[in-house]
Amino acid sequence: MTRVRENYVPKGMTAARWAPIADVTRDVVKRCEDASAYEASQLMIVVARYFDHQTHITGLPLDPTVLLRRDIIVAYGNHLNATTAMTDATIGTYRSRLLRVADANIGHLQPSARMPGFRGADGSTPYSDNEVQVLRAWVDYQASDANRVDFNLLLALCVGAGLRNGEALRINASHVSVDDEGVLVEVAGDKPRTVPVLAEWESVIADIARAAWKPDMFLFRPTRKVRTSKVLSDMLHKAPNKPFPVNVQRLRATWIVTHLSAQTPVQALMDAAGIETLGALGRFYDYVPPMEARTARSALTMRARTEGCRASHSGRPLRPVDDE
Known part of the structure; x- marks a missing residue:
């Protein structure tokens, strides 16, 4: 196994790309060999390709x-599921081997977690918390300052404020206000409204608005000449090293599901989202964790008391009492 590991060279990978990752690849596979049923060659193939992609393509x-x-x-x-012709079984094998290597190397640093299956995602499917963190890491490791600003602002406006494609492009510095309770974004267009920004994304939007040269300057690519929503879709299509497909609909869905999961009042969420009917929220509820019975009862009884809907039992029994 030692000879296989030390002599391994990935097929189709140039020496210039293999050399920087070779020692680390061999080291993590070595730590896994005694605890794994996989052969060294099986692990080296997968780990080498994975490290190459994440360091040279994704930029981690x-x-x-x-x-x-x-x-x-x-x-x-x-x-892999979104960009290659690999079968689910092959991708699952790759992932199993990588997870085995991960457990042997840093398993003590992270809790175990159920792995989701592979399937297509429509515009109603939110990004998971883990996927949002991966997107944030992807932004941090962009090669240019301009890309870091653009993609960070995109996440802040869509994951942090739930804006649609065209809405995000139209936001300028005068639309952003800061008060003692946080950051607000004024949305113009067909569905004008005021949106409070999620706390963790406030500084991104506020800092870029403060840095604007003049109030009517767009936050997103202020010097652009094209003002249609095609700007954003083109930018995402051409974005380098994406860890997985990124689209504004799913980023906005992430914001909506975040609020639904936090039990934000539905009417307040509809107003902030620019949604006019309750049915428009229905497709997002599949992604909201079920509420515990005790929490649900507490919420329902508190609401009933607030609205004065609960019957007063003062002065009368809750159930019939037999005459003696």
């Missing part, structure tokens, strides 16, 4: 504590 650091995180591995599986 060559650090096993980062690359062998389960959420990063899951995102890689989603990337």
